[in-house]
Amino acid sequence: MSDTQLPALPLEKGAWDEKELSRRKFLEITFWAVSGITAVGLLGTGARFLVGNSLEPTTSSWVELGKVAELPKGAVNRVNYAMKAKDAWREVTQRGALYAFSADGANYTVLDGTCTHLGCIVQWDSAENQFRCPCHSARFTREGVVVDGPPPKPLRSLQTKVENGVLMAQI
Amino acid sequence: MSKVGQWIDKRTGISGPVRSFLNYPVPKYVHNNLLYTLGGLTAISFGLQVITGIMLTFYFDPSTEGAYNSVDYITYTLPLGWLVRGLHHYGASAMVILVALHMLRTYFFSAYKKPREINWLTGVLLLFLTLAFGFTGYLLPWDQKGYWATRVGTSIAGSVPLIGATIANIMRGGAELGQSTLTRFFATHVMLLPATLALLIGVHIFQLRYHGMAPAITEKAKAQSKSFVPFFPYWVVNDAIAGLGLLALLVYISATQRAPLEFPADPTSSNFIPRPEWYFLFYYQILKYFPGGLEPVATVLIPLFIFGSMILLPFIDRGEERRPWKKPVTTIAAIFYIVVIIIFTVLAG
Amino acid sequence: MNFKLISLMAAGALALTACGAASGPVTSPPNTLTAVKVDAVSTDAAAAMWANAPKTSVTSKVPDKKAEVGATVTLQAVYDGKNIAIRAEWDDKTDSWQRNIWTYDGTAWKRAGEQDRLALAFPIGNNAEFASKGCGVICHNQDADEAKWWMGTDSADVRVDFWQWQGASTNPAGYADDSYFSAKATITSTTGRANDANTGGGPKTNAAADGKGPAFMNKSGVDAHYILAGEEVALDMAKVKAGSQIPSSILSKYAGSRGDITAKGTWANGKWVVVMVRALDTGNKDDAAFQPPKAVPFGLGVFDNSGDLEHAVSQDVLTLAWK
Numbered sequence: 001m002s003d004t005q006l007p008a009l010p011l012e013k014g015a016w017d018e019k020e021l022s023r024r025k026f027l028e029i030t031f032w033a034v035s036g037i038t039a040v041g042l043l044g045t046g047a048r049f050l051v052g053n054s055l056e057p058t059t060s061s062w063v064e065l066g067k068v069a070e071l072p073k074g075a076v077n078r079v080n081y082a083m084k085a086k087d088a089w090r091e092v093t094q095r096g097a098l099y100a101f102s103a104d105g106a107n108y109t110v111l112d113g114t115c116t117h118l119g120c121i122v123q124w125d126s127a128e129n130q131f132r133c134p135c136h137s138a139r140f141t142r143e144g145v146v147v148d149g150p151p152p153k154p155l156r157s158l159q160t161k162v163e164n165g166v167l168m169a170q171i
Numbered sequence: 172m173s174k175v176g177q178w179i180d181k182r183t184g185i186s187g188p189v190r191s192f193l194n195y196p197v198p199k200y201v202h203n204n205l206l207y208t209l210g211g212l213t214a215i216s217f218g219l220q221v222i223t224g225i226m227l228t229f230y231f232d233p234s235t236e237g238a239y240n241s242v243d244y245i246t247y248t249l250p251l252g253w254l255v256r257g258l259h260h261y262g263a264s265a266m267v268i269l270v271a272l273h274m275l276r277t278y279f280f281s282a283y284k285k286p287r288e289i290n291w292l293t294g295v296l297l298l299f300l301t302l303a304f305g306f307t308g309y310l311l312p313w314d315q316k317g318y319w320a321t322r323v324g325t326s327i328a329g330s331v332p333l334i335g336a337t338i339a340n341i342m343r344g345g346a347e348l349g350q351s352t353l354t355r356f357f358a359t360h361v362m363l364l365p366a367t368l369a370l371l372i373g374v375h376i377f378q379l380r381y382h383g384m385a386p387a388i389t390e391k392a393k394a395q396s397k398s399f400v401p402f403f404p405y406w407v408v409n410d411a412i413a414g415l416g417l418l419a420l421l422v423y424i425s426a427t428q429r430a431p432l433e434f435p436a437d438p439t440s441s442n443f444i445p446r447p448e449w450y451f452l453f454y455y456q457i458l459k460y461f462p463g464g465l466e467p468v469a470t471v472l473i474p475l476f477i478f479g480s481m482i483l484l485p486f487i488d489r490g491e492e493r494r495p496w497k498k499p500v501t502t503i504a505a506i507f508y509i510v511v512i513i514i515f516t517v518l519a520g
Numbered sequence: 521m522n523f524k525l526i527s528l529m530a531a532g533a534l535a536l537t538a539c540g541a542a543s544g545p546v547t548s549p550p551n552t553l554t555a556v557k558v559d560a561v562s563t564d565a566a567a568a569m570w571a572n573a574p575k576t577s578v579t580s581k582v583p584d585k586k587a588e589v590g591a592t593v594t595l596q597a598v599y600d601g602k603n604i605a606i607r608a609e610w611d612d613k614t615d616s617w618q619r620n621i622w623t624y625d626g627t628a629w630k631r632a633g634e635q636d637r638l639a640l641a642f643p644i645g646n647n648a649e650f651a652s653k654g655c656g657v658i659c660h661n662q663d664a665d666e667a668k669w670w671m672g673t674d675s676a677d678v679r680v681d682f683w684q685w686q687g688a689s690t691n692p693a694g695y696a697d698d699s700y701f702s703a704k705a706t707i708t709s710t711t712g713r714a715n716d717a718n719t720g721g722g723p724k725t726n727a728a729a730d731g732k733g734p735a736f737m738n739k740s741g742v743d744a745h746y747i748l749a750g751e752e753v754a755l756d757m758a759k760v761k762a763g764s765q766i767p768s769s770i771l772s773k774y775a776g777s778r779g780d781i782t783a784k785g786t787w788a789n790g791k792w793v794v795v796m797v798r799a800l801d802t803g804n805k806d807d808a809a810f811q812p813p814k815a816v817p818f819g820l821g822v823f824d825n826s827g828d829l830e831h832a833v834s835q836d837v838l839t840l841a842w843k
Contacts, residue, residue, distance in 0.1 A: 050355075095439050239646055
């Protein structure tokens with residue numbers, strides 16, 4: 001840029017200051033260097049700000065699902081949980097849908113009802129003894145294994161424990 | 172010029188640029204062809220979205236707790252709220268249709284050829300941004316359809332190999348849809364995208380003025396390429412009539428069919444079938460044919476191919492020929508795209 | 521060229537108007553009750569206004585472990601500028617009018633008996649869970665002991681409007697009982713249900729000072745099915761024999777919010793036909809306000825001679841839409 005010839009100013013206006021012009025190239029280089037560094041700084045800060053905490057691993061917590069005595073054995077029970085959680089700056093009641101099954105009343109399988117394809121909530125089809133996703137007709141076994149349809153992974157199985165007769169799962 | 176006009180001009184120097192903008196010579200073959208109003212109509216529909224959008228932000232609450240109730244208030248209680256929201260909702264669909272029609276017009280008239288490649292590229296970017304507007308705006312009412320469509324949409328982004336999870340988390344502001352998602356979609360929809368689109372439209376129109384209209388194609392049009400009319404009032408009147416027609420149509424639709432608002436978002440509902448807005452339906456349908464391991468083909472390769480082919484078009488088709496009937500490859504390619512989109516949209520519906 | 525543009529748009533506008541104007545009979549998607557606009561609504565179940573109102577069939581099941589199938593209720597709805605009328609028709613072999621009736625066995629009076637009812641539940645304000653899952657969200661039935669089940673919400677801010685038409689207790693006085701569900705008032709409350717405010721009226725208990733029998737009877741005779749306020753006369757034991765039945769309430773409509781649903785139900789040939797009419801917006805905080813064309817989710821319960829638990833309820837969430 002500083003190589004380009006500056007157009008001559010009209011005579012009545014005056015003329016370019018020759019003494020100042022000798023520093024033209026130096027000033028231009030300094031300007032771009034400082035601007036470049038500042039821009040990188042601003043962009044970097046901006047990107048970090050916008051990403052925020054979105055890449056933080058989610059903290060898991062134990063949530064109560066219900067009294068073991070009230071969950072019939074041998075059947076897949078849909079359990080809804082509600083717990084206080086933090087959603088960014090809000091305190092919200094986080095709700096979710098899980099499916100709990102136990103053959104003997106002591107050992108439980110708790111599955112996250114979120115379909116691993118695109119996030120819809122699956123339904124339990126007791127007639128077919130399978131989970132069915134209403135979005136793309138995916139099918140999972142009672143243990144969450146994919147038998148048909150587009151999901152790439154089985155349903156997420158959660159850690160469980162029974163404390164004081166209450167079934168809990170780690171979400 | 173009047174005395175007032177002269178006073179203003181002496182102080183602002185604005186009469187020169189304004190005159191040259193308004194007196195721009197429009198060739199008669201353009202003036203006589205209605206198809207050329209599509210570009211202006213697209214800009215008018217964007218202007219309508221900006222105006223109605225700004226009005227809506229006076230009442231919209233971008234919190235997960237208040238969003239639905241605020242949109243409910245606008246739609247059913249606020250005087251003329253149904254009209255402003257209706258114009259915005261149906262105007263969005265109108266803008267997508269107009270962008271597509273305008274793009275098809277420039278495509279078939281080969282207006283992307285040298286030296287107008289940058290104009291075409293800014294146009295492709297404008298198309299992409301318009302779709303981004305639709306995607307981000309859809310979530311804002313925080314109703315069932317917005318919530319679930321975004322849940323599926325971010326999951327699709329998340330299924331891109333390697334970087335998918337990071338992209339999805341940044342889009343959502345976390346691992347799940349929540350307050351962070353709503354505010355970043357709102358900020359994008361209301362601040363980032365409008366500013367970017369306005370800037371790009373400025374570049375797009377400047378490019379158009381700089382190069383002038385692309386040369387005429389038919390013999391009849393060529394005969395009219397040496398005769399001109401001034402942009403104002405001739406072309407502006409055309410655009411104005413078309414714009415008023417669009418506005419009338421949108422008002423009519425808003426009055427007879429209130430802009431839809433489904434029931435509030437329930438993240439635990441298991442019987443709501445997510446569906447995206449109609450202009451994404453074809454892609455939603457195509458996804459169904461690529462289950463499991465083939466998914467990256469649909470989530471990465473197909474969009475890459477579609478946008479890639481649009482971006483590379485001016486560099487692939489470098490011949491001098493502009494008449495579509497003499498360019499079977501590009502003509503058939505476009506018809507193929509259109510037919511595929513229509514078929515898959517119908518299949519999804 | 522301007523002319524071409526204008527004529528194109530005029531043609532388009534004409535086509536659109538034609539599309540909009542040509543509308544045939546109103547149909548309703550499943551689980552949706554579409555209310556049709558008419559000139560004026562009434563409680564007349566046979567009125568001409570029902571002719572264009574599409575019918576919606578709602579199946580029901582009792583939500584206890586036995587899950588018996590209940591009646592299928594056919595619903596229709598119409599509305600005018602001020603009120604909405606909902607018509608319900610369902611099969612019921614008997615007209616169960618003996619709600620808590622006094623029966624004389626020859627020596628003493630005993631009170632017993634249930635009644636037929638129809639209930640509708642509408643969320644007050646926007647309620648995401650109710651809208652996606654139906655009135656099941658206000659049913660707290662996790663306890664193994666069914667006696668501990670209760671209906672209500674989990675927060676005092678969340679309320680559900682409850683209309684209960686009762687064949688014996690409210691129908692003769694021409695109204696349906698209007699109450700609402702909210703959170704339990706105190707920790708020891710057994711229900712989240714609260715009655716709407718009222719400024720008078722309502723049923724009065726028909727019991728003698730010692731509580732062992734009725735104080736009044738209907739002036740028309742001992743075996744009247746109900747006693748409306750003003751029809752009561754002192755009990756005349758000379759007219760009573762073994763098996764005689766006397767209603768244990770003297771009925772009248774509530775004044776105020778609790779009595780703002782007018783109702784008329786008729787039982788004939790094994791069928792109940794009930795029409796409930798209420799203002800679209802009563803202005804009361806304990807009522808759901810309707811703002812056509814805003815769709816409203818709702819739930820339905822039908823009771824065949826039963827009390828609280830044994831009601832058969834709609835299985836999917838229902839939607840009240842407007843035309």
